[in-house]
């Protein structure tokens with residue numbers, strides 16, 4: 600096959616499988632929408648594929664309306680598709696929003712958000 604033809608096929612595959620081809624959040628800890636009674640020390644996010652860490656990021660919006668980038672974002676040494684972001688120490692009770700932005704190996708971004716609540 601000629602090179603342009605292969606490229607066209609790849610493009611068609613990407614367009615057809617948009618959701619499949621890109622990193623989507625599969626699992627999180629704290630769980631999506633959950634309420635935890637112990638303030639978590641870190642956020643664990645598992646995606647449908649390996650992320651490029653340099654182009655990915657996680658932001659935390661706190662109950663007081665502020666937001667901060669959670670750094671550094673690291674790969675879970677036990678799971679190549681999972682990343683770990685540190686959380687500020689002893690989060691006060693309230694509802695937190697996590698906004699993530701992921702860079703897939705094919706250089707496309709996906710993003711999403713979810714909330715979790717810290718209760719007494």
Ligand SMILES: [Cu+2]
Pocket residue numbers: 613620621703705706707
């Ligand atoms: Cu893509």
